[in-house]
Amino acid sequence: MATIVVQQQSPVRQPTPPPLAPTIPLHQPRPSTPVPNKHLPYCPPGPVPAQSQITPPNSPPLRQVASKPTSLLHPPHDYPKLCNSPPIYGINAQSLAEALEHYASQPLPNPSAVFPWLHGLHPENHIQLAFFVARKKSLRRIPKCFRGITIIKAGGDLTRSRIKGAVAPDEILNLSDSNGHGFLECDPREGFSVRNFHIQAAKMALVSDIVIYGDEDTDHRIIKSIAERTASVQRRWRKELENMGQCPETYHTFVLTVPFEDFERRYPELVAIDSQGKFTDHTLDFVQQERREMCAMSKASEISQGVFQGPTPGASTDPPSTIDDPTYDLYVEASDHASLPDDKLLDAKSSELHDRDDDEPVHLVFPSSGSVLPPSWSYAEVAGILRMCRWLYKLTHATEPVQSTKDKDGDIRMSELTPRSRRVLLHCADGYTETSMLAVAYFMYAEGVSVHEAWIRLHSEKKRNFFAYPSDVALLTAIQDRLLRESPKFIDAKPPSIVAPSWVSKFDGSLPSRILPYMYLGNLNHANNPEMLRLLGIRRILSVGEPVSWSEMEMQSWGRENLLMVDRVQDNGIDELTLEMERCLEFIGRGRSDGTATLVHCRVGVSRSATICIAEVMARLGLSFPRAYCFVRARRLNVIIQPHLKFVYELMKWDEYQQEKRGVPARRELEWATVAREIAAMNKPYARN
Structure with missing residues (x-):
């Protein structure tokens, strides 16, 4: 059983790690859209190629010199x-x-x-x-x-x-x-x-x-x-x-x-x-298109009875809505500036819900993910998380009188009870980042499952794409015994002992990003966790420039025909991927036909592998490069994809090729200079000065 340390000092609240340098660059006017909580990972270039590799190979026959x-x-x-x-x-x-x-x-x-x-x-x-x-x-x-x-x-x-x-x-x-x-x-x-x-x-x-x-x-x-x-x-x-x-x-x-x-x-x-x-x-405006794709990807859905997770209502949600939309009885916003609600506040919110007009939803704020950092955990904070879980469960599983009748003596009877369903939305700007800690904690409490099972079930059964900060993983792991002891699933029984599977030791809070139902984008750490991949339904691995470190037994278990290595492609601005795209997409397509999913990865999961995923989205969904780029970028969650200049240029040529295959005249939706300028403007708020 985990030990919760009681600290004498007041709990120290830390804000969710923010994006860096939130400035608006390049003369580009932007509306006041919240900046998604992403970061630009460092992508070191590969080694300088040998002299024989400096000149890229000729283009394939279908892409003759124009x-x-x-x-x-x-x-x-x-x-x-x-x-x-x-x-x-x-x-x-x-x-x-x-x-x-x-x-x-x-x-x-x-x-x-x-x-x-x-x-x-x-x-x-x-x-x-x-x-x-x-x-x-x-x-x-x-x-x-x-x-x-x-x-x-x-x-x-x-x-x-x-x-x-x-x-x-x-x-x-x-x-x-x-x-x-x-x-x-x-x-x-x-x-x-x-x-x-x-x-x-x-x-x-x-x-x-x-x-x-x-x-x-x-x-x-x-x-x-x-x-x-x-x-x-x-x-x-x-x-x-x-x-x-x-x-x-x-x-x-x-x-x-x-x-x-x-x-x-x-x-x-x-x-x-x-x-x-x-x-x-x-x-097409890239920032607005990313916002639309993000809202589509994280569209509000039910994670447990009466509790939904999704983006803050706005013009980009589907359908467009407002924060005062009576679709939900209660809106819980995750915020860096929120404190854990005490019993007095929750009682007041309960009264508001009981007395409210049907057109006036109730609002509450709760601390965001990543804001409770070690070693600042305190008994008060852990108790506050549990208090919130109990309160939400009571709201969504409560019974209230809905009809009053009079007996023959004229006395009012209030004995007819029926479930009064309360609908609660846990929301934040992107629909997953700031709410992930509360969503996972509540799912553990309401469903009576361990933290590792909650992660897999929320992703696979509930189709929620999300990640968590490593500090949240540590926090939820530490308090899972208490969450399960108090879970309504174990009122009359003792919760089972928790034995974490081996894949958890390699888990940092991020799962591979589900780009399409049959295609995931991830990093080398994800690829080297085959047990976790199996739980996600992934049965094929496409390694772009970075081989997996698996045992011979694991190789045989998966079958070598389900592993494809694209060699000699570094993230160096010299090596090309165009010659490999057809082979990669055929490999991904075979998994789609077999009803299995493929993990596409490189080292960091943002450049080489992202390029292949964008190419597949363009080919499968018939999207132009700018739209496919925003589609994949939104679904890579907290990590910003970073195909370098040459890969982006290759993808714009790939766009031409796809239009030719579809039998339509090739035409760029946006020109090269505009695409590059938009990408620079999108990344600027996250870059270090």
Whole structure:
């Protein structure tokens, strides 16, 4: 039996570990959506490949080298010239819409043609250069296979009147130069990274025709100034490249000659934020899409009689609702700032529930997961958790008189009793993080099960995707004897002795993430816990670059045909996964056909394995890359997926391939620079400064 230490001092409450640096980056306007409680794990790159491996292999036959892309903006002979020196051209709404549509249908160049240039190769960054190009200076040349379209909104206010993919001038141009000339120097001068998503908009501007526009509040002189500066910068950049012995393409500057409102009226599908400052449904916003996917994944469901777990009601829940929706009698919100409710407060809430109007639910706050940390456990805190479990059980299993009758003498009889079901929602922003400790504790108490059985049953039977902080695992393990002794399941019997199975010793609170019913995403620690995987219904293991450490007996028990190792793929920004995707998806598909699930893992479970899972979601559900990315990201729970730049680029090429297989014209939903910018903006709140 676990011993609960009674401490004399007041209990020390610790907040749930918060995301780091919650700032809004990259000029991207965001609504006040709660930031999910996730973290960016460290993803060390693999070793530098041998010289023979530096040049990636040729693409498969179905992905032949694309011809040089064409553009409706080049040559610009059909566009009116607004200025001769520097040359600036005018473009109307129809021409811009047609140019953007044409650009979206042009196939992206093969990864080997644009990497490592897209990683960012500053001439003074010797670490980055040594890793990627060594003495091959030719790899540092600007690729000629790109011809993009970059849209700049003069004035830089992107909170309204924003064309899809538009950026602010200072994301592209170096506005701090005394002479006002020069593209922004975006390649990092120091350090090493294969995840420089934040520089891609500036990188693509170097190989793009650039369109300038403003809204009704933008002074025309500002638009003219930005256009002149852009055209001058393009001309100067071309001369610099010629002096370095390169033969650069010629890119042009355009100005939208119609008011934004006219463009918005005629082509609403190309507007990300309208003139009133509202996000449109025509273009995908990653933050909002992740929120929708998160709410869909953690949709409220019953974990025990009358007790539900789910996201805080809002616009993204299905169906959309509010915190005052009378669907539930009681809303219990998990909060870092809450204290454990005492008997007086719970009695008051019981009275509110008894006397309440049916349209007025009762609200209560409870400490969030991860807020009770060792060595601060106290008798008072443990008693408070038990008190809450008993109270919730009484609410959801109570009997109350529902009908009164009079006998022949006129006396009122109140003897007819029937269960009065109370519906309780345990909720938090993402539907699982802050409520997991209370949900698991209550499930243990109400169902009379140990902590390890609660984890498996909540995941497998109740289909709840969640994780718990290691401190919660330790706390619930320590108090499980007491929870079971007081459980209503054992009123007339002694609870069984708890013998933790061997898999529990390897359990840190996280289960593999269920991406699809037949496909899980996890890390190497998950893969090396085969007993736990069996309990989850996982019978196949796909190891991407990281082999499992199993005994020969375990190998034979699972059957070697149920294990697939993808070798020689490091998370280094050099190795490709495209050639392995078909084989991996066929392996996952065989498990789906057999009615079993496959665990896809690498070391951390966020880059190589996440890339394979995104590819499967795209192929199976027919989603574009941006939507599949948000789908998988939401379901990876507290860990943020981090496919590096090259993997993301490969997935955008995979998107083209899937559209070809479906027999539809290939068309990108979002362009490379926009996708990279969105990913950078999503990750910024969690990154260390």
